[in-house]
Amino acid sequence: MxxxxxxxxxNWQIKSSQAALATSATARWMASAKKSKSTDESVPSKSTxxxxxxxxxxxxxxxxxxxxxxxxxxxxxxAISYGNSITRQAVAEFxxxxxxxxxxxxxxxxxxxxxxxxxxFTCLADPGDNILIPRSSFSLFDSLCAAGHIxxxxxxxxxxxGWEIDFEDLKKKHRRxxxxxxxQQSIKSMWHYEIYAGMTFEGVKFHATATLSERVxxxxxxxxxKLFCCPGxxxxxIAIHDPMNYLFDSVRPxxxxxxxxxxxxxxxxxxxxxxILNETPKIYFKDYMAYVQxxxxxxxxxLSQAQPTIEPHxxxxxxxxxxxxxxxxxxxxxxxxxxxxxKLMDEQAVSCVPxxxxxxxxxxxxxxxxxxxxxxxxxxRIVEFCHKYQKKSNGHTHNNNNTE
Amino acid sequence: MxxxxxxxxxNWQIKSSQAALATSATARWMASAKKSKSTDESVPSKSTxxxxxxxxxxxxxxxxxxxxxxxxxxxxxxAISYGNSITRQAVAEFxxxxxxxxxxxxxxxxxxxxxxxxxxFTCLADPGDNILIPRSSFSLFDSLCAAGHIxxxxxxxxxxxGWEIDFEDLKKKHRRxxxxxxxQQSIKSMWHYEIYAGMTFEGVKFHATATLSERVxxxxxxxxxKLFCCPGxxxxxIAIHDPMNYLFDSVRPxxxxxxxxxxxxxxxxxxxxxxILNETPKIYFKDYMAYVQxxxxxxxxxLSQAQPTIEPHxxxxxxxxxxxxxxxxxxxxxxxxxxxxxKLMDEQAVSCVPxxxxxxxxxxxxxxxxxxxxxxxxxxRIVEFCHKYQKKSNGHTHNNNNTE
Numbered sequence: 044m045x046x047x048x049x050x051x052x053x054n055w056q057i058k059s060s061q062a063a064l065a066t067s068a069t070a071r072w073m074a075s076a077k078k079s080k081s082t083d084e085s086v087p088s089k090s091t092x093x094x095x096x097x098x099x100x101x102x103x104x105x106x107x108x109x110x111x112x113x114x115x116x117x118x119x120x121x122a123i124s125y126g127n128s129i130t131r132q133a134v135a136e137f138x139x140x141x142x143x144x145x146x147x148x149x150x151x152x153x154x155x156x157x158x159x160x161x162x163x164f165t166c167l168a169d170p171g172d173n174i175l176i177p178r179s180s181f182s183l184f185d186s187l188c189a190a191g192h193i194x195x196x197x198x199x200x201x202x203x204x205g206w207e208i209d210f211e212d213l214k215k216k217h218r219r220x221x222x223x224x225x226x227q228q229s230i231k232s233m234w235h236y237e238i239y240a241g242m243t244f245e246g247v248k249f250h251a252t253a254t255l256s257e258r259v260x261x262x263x264x265x266x267x268x269k270l271f272c273c274p275g276x277x278x279x280x281i282a283i284h285d286p287m288n289y290l291f292d293s294v295r296p297x298x299x300x301x302x303x304x305x306x307x308x309x310x311x312x313x314x315x316x317x318x319i320l321n322e323t324p325k326i327y328f329k330d331y332m333a334y335v336q337x338x339x340x341x342x343x344x345x346l347s348q349a350q351p352t353i354e355p356h357x358x359x360x361x362x363x364x365x366x367x368x369x370x371x372x373x374x375x376x377x378x379x380x381x382x383x384x385x386k387l388m389d390e391q392a393v394s395c396v397p398x399x400x401x402x403x404x405x406x407x408x409x410x411x412x413x414x415x416x417x418x419x420x421x422x423x424r425i426v427e428f429c430h431k432y433q434k435k436s437n438g439h440t441h442n443n444n445n446t447e
Numbered sequence: 448m449x450x451x452x453x454x455x456x457x458n459w460q461i462k463s464s465q466a467a468l469a470t471s472a473t474a475r476w477m478a479s480a481k482k483s484k485s486t487d488e489s490v491p492s493k494s495t496x497x498x499x500x501x502x503x504x505x506x507x508x509x510x511x512x513x514x515x516x517x518x519x520x521x522x523x524x525x526a527i528s529y530g531n532s533i534t535r536q537a538v539a540e541f542x543x544x545x546x547x548x549x550x551x552x553x554x555x556x557x558x559x560x561x562x563x564x565x566x567x568f569t570c571l572a573d574p575g576d577n578i579l580i581p582r583s584s585f586s587l588f589d590s591l592c593a594a595g596h597i598x599x600x601x602x603x604x605x606x607x608x609g610w611e612i613d614f615e616d617l618k619k620k621h622r623r624x625x626x627x628x629x630x631q632q633s634i635k636s637m638w639h640y641e642i643y644a645g646m647t648f649e650g651v652k653f654h655a656t657a658t659l660s661e662r663v664x665x666x667x668x669x670x671x672x673k674l675f676c677c678p679g680x681x682x683x684x685i686a687i688h689d690p691m692n693y694l695f696d697s698v699r700p701x702x703x704x705x706x707x708x709x710x711x712x713x714x715x716x717x718x719x720x721x722x723i724l725n726e727t728p729k730i731y732f733k734d735y736m737a738y739v740q741x742x743x744x745x746x747x748x749x750l751s752q753a754q755p756t757i758e759p760h761x762x763x764x765x766x767x768x769x770x771x772x773x774x775x776x777x778x779x780x781x782x783x784x785x786x787x788x789x790k791l792m793d794e795q796a797v798s799c800v801p802x803x804x805x806x807x808x809x810x811x812x813x814x815x816x817x818x819x820x821x822x823x824x825x826x827x828r829i830v831e832f833c834h835k836y837q838k839k840s841n842g843h844t845h846n847n848n849n850t851e
Binding site for chain 1: 461510573664
C-alpha cells in the first residue's frame with residue numbers, strides 16, 4: 044500500500060536474482076498444481092479431504108523428552124553449529140548396525156532434511172557441474188539445481204520392477220556425464236535422501252545405501268520427520284560414510300564448516316533427541332507402519348476399480364503411493380497428470396500431487412498416512428471421477444453405480 | 448578409516464565446490480581466532496572463562512508456552528514454509544507501533560536470523576553484484592558474499608561518534624557502486640540486521656531502520672534469540688517494509704517462494720510464539736537489560752585501567768562491547784587484534800572475538816551478558832594481561848599490583 048504522497052519512480056522496481064527466480068518458478072509450479080484451476084467458477088460442493096502426515100502425533104515418549112528438555116538450562120543457548128555432541132552421538136548409534144558403523148565425527152545435524160540436502164549440493168557442485176538424479180525424486184533437487192546453475196541429469200527407474208534403477212539408462216547418463224562435463228567429481232560421490240529409512244511394510248527389508256558401498260563415499264541425508272511423525276520439528280542430519288577416506292581432505296571438513304551458515308536444528312529438540320531415538324518403543328513404529336500399510340492396501344483395492352484410466356502401484360513402504368494416469372483411457376478431458384490433479388481438486392476436492400515435480404510424467408502421488416476414513420473417501424471420489432471421464436467405447440459407459 | 452582391503456585410488460580424492468571452500472575459509476578463520484595458538488605448549492593454568500549468552504534462561508512464560516504447545520496436535524506437522532498464520536500475525540503485531548505498521552503478509556518466518564539474512568542475499572544479489580556493508584558487521588555476510596560471488600563494499604562507521612554511519616564514506620562507496628557495477632539494484636533496497644532490536648540501555652531509544660524510510664524498501668531480519676535469551680531455538684523472520692511497492696512484482700513473492708528451500712523454524716516454537724511475544728512481562732526485559740547494563744558498566748570501569756594499551760567503548764545496548772587494541776602501546780608482542788585474542792586465550796583463558804571477522808581491524812568484541820563474576824574475572828585478567836605486555840617507557844613498568 045502507498046503510505047505517503049511521494050511519487051513512485053518506476054525505475055526503482057527491483058528485480059529478484061536469477062537464483063531466486065529459478066526457485067520461485069519451481070515453488071509456483073508446485074503450488075499451482077495443487078490448487079484448483081478455477082476456484083471462482085466451480086467451487087466443489089464436497090468438503091476438501093486433506094491427506095497429510097500432520098494428522099498423526101509423534102510418540103508420547105518423544106513429546107515427554109521435549110517437555111523435560113525445556114527445563115534444562117543447556118537446551119536454550121547456541122548449539123554447536125554442526126550439532127551438540129550428545130545429539131550427534133545418539134544419531135551415530137541410531138544409524139549404526141552390524142553392517143554399518145557411524146561415529147560422532149560422521150554426523151552433522153541440520154535444520155530438517157532440506158538443509159542436509161542443500162548442504163550436500165552446495166558442498167559438492169560448482170555452477171556448470173551436473174548431478175545424476177533418479178526420476179521420480181524430490182522437487183527440492185530441481186530448485187537447488189536451478190538456483191546453483193547445476194545441470195540435473197535424470198536417469199530412469201523401472202515402474203514395472205518396483206521402481207528399481209534402470210541400470211542401462213544410468214550407465215548411459217553416467218558415461219555422457221564423464222565425457223561432456225568439465226567437472227567430473229559430482230559423479231564420484233553419492234548423496235542419498237533417506238528420510239523414509241526403515242519405513243517398510245511387513246516382509247520388506249530396507250537397505251541403507253551406505254551398506255552397499257565399500258569404496259564410493261555416501262552422504263546420507265536423513266532425519267526424524269517421517270519416522271517419528273514430526274516433520275514440523277525440522278531435525279535432520281548428514282551421515283558421512285567414506286570407507287576409503289576420499290572425502291577426508293576437502294569435502295568432510297567443508298560439510299562441517301558449511302553448518303555455520305544456518306546453525307543447525309532447534310536446541311530443545313537436540314537436547315531431547317537421545318531420548319527420542321532411544322526410548323520410543325518398537326511397538327510405536329510397528330503400529331505406525333501397520334496403520335500405513337492397511338491404508339495403502341485399502342487405497343490400492345479401491346483405486347483398482349478405476350482401471351484402466353488409472354493404475355495404482357502397490358507401495359512397499361514410506362508414506363505415499365503412486366498412481367499411473369493413462370490419458371488415452373480418458374474421454375479427452377484429461378491430457379496429463381497435471382490436468383488430472385487440477386480437475387480432481389476442482390470437482391472432488393481431493394488433493395494429489397502430480398509427479399511432474401518429481402521428474403516423471405503420467406504419475407500422481409497420494410499420501411497414505413491420513414486417517415482411514417479420509418483415505419477411503421478420497422479414493423472413492425477418485426474412482427467416481429475416473430468413471431465419469433472414462434473413454435466410452437462399445438456403447439459401454441461408466442458411472443458411480445457401475446464399477447467393474 | 449579404511450574398512451576393507453580395496454586399494455585407494457588417489458584420482459578419487461574429491462574436492463569441495465568453490466562456494467563451500469569460501470564459506471569454509473571464513474569459518475576456519477573464526478574458529479582459529481578463538482582458539483589458543485599453541486594449545487599443546489602453553490596450556491593456561493587458569494580455568495577458561497566462558498562469556499556466552501547461554502548462561503541466562505528464556506522467560507518462564509516462554510518455556511510454559513512451549514510445554515503447552517507440545518500438547519497441541521497442530522504443533523508437529525509441516526508448518527507453512529513461510530510460517531503459520533498465527534505465528535506471522537503475532538510477529539506483525541509485535542513489530543508494529545504508532546510509526547510502523549506490518550501486516551501478516553509482510554512477515555516470513557525463518558530458521559533463525561541466519562536464514563533470514565541468507566534469503567535476502569539470495570533474493571537480491573546475482574553473482575557479480577555488490578552489497579554495501581557497514582564495518583563492523585557480522586561474519587556471515589562475508590561467508591555469503593564469498594559463496595555467492597557477491598562483492599562486499601564496506602563503508603565505515605565512526606567509533607568516535609558512537610558508531611554512527613560515516614556518511615562521507617558511504618556516499619563515496621555508493622557512487623562507485625552506481626558507476627562500476629552492471630547491476631545497480633542492490634543499492635536500491637536495504638536489508639537490515641536487527642536481531643538486537645529494542646535492546647538498549649536506560650535512556651537510549653532504539654529506532655527501527657524501517658521507521659526512517661518513506662520510500663526505500665527495507666527488509667528487516669530479526670528474531671527472538673537475543674531478546675528472549677533463546678538463540679538455540681532458531682526462530683527468526685524477515686519483515687518487509689515497502690511503502691512505495693517497489694518490491695511488489697518480483698522481490699516480495701520471491702522472498703516467500705524461497706522459503707520452500709528450508710521450510711522455516713520449528714513448528715512447536717511457531718505454535719508457542721504468540722504467547723511468547725504477548726505474555727512475557729515487561730519486567731523480564733527491564734531486568735534483563737539492567738543486568739547487561741550493570742555488566743557493561745563494570746567491564747568499562749575495569750578495562751579502563753588497562754588504558755592506553757586498550758580502550759573500552761561504552762555500550763549503549765545489545766549484548767557485547769567493543770574494545771580498541773592499540774598495538775603501539777604494547778611492547779611489540781601484540782601486533783594486532785588477532786594476536787591479542789590468541790595470546791589472551793593462551794595465557795589468561797579468556798575468549799574475546801577479534802573484529803577482523805566483522806570487517807574492522809584493531810578491535811575486539813566482548814560479550815556482556817555472561818554471569819557477573821565471569822565478566823568481572825575476565826576483565827581483571829585482561830587488565831593483568833595488558834599491563835604485562837604494556838610498552839615500558841620512562842622506566843615505568845606495569846604489573847598486577849600497579850594499576851593506574
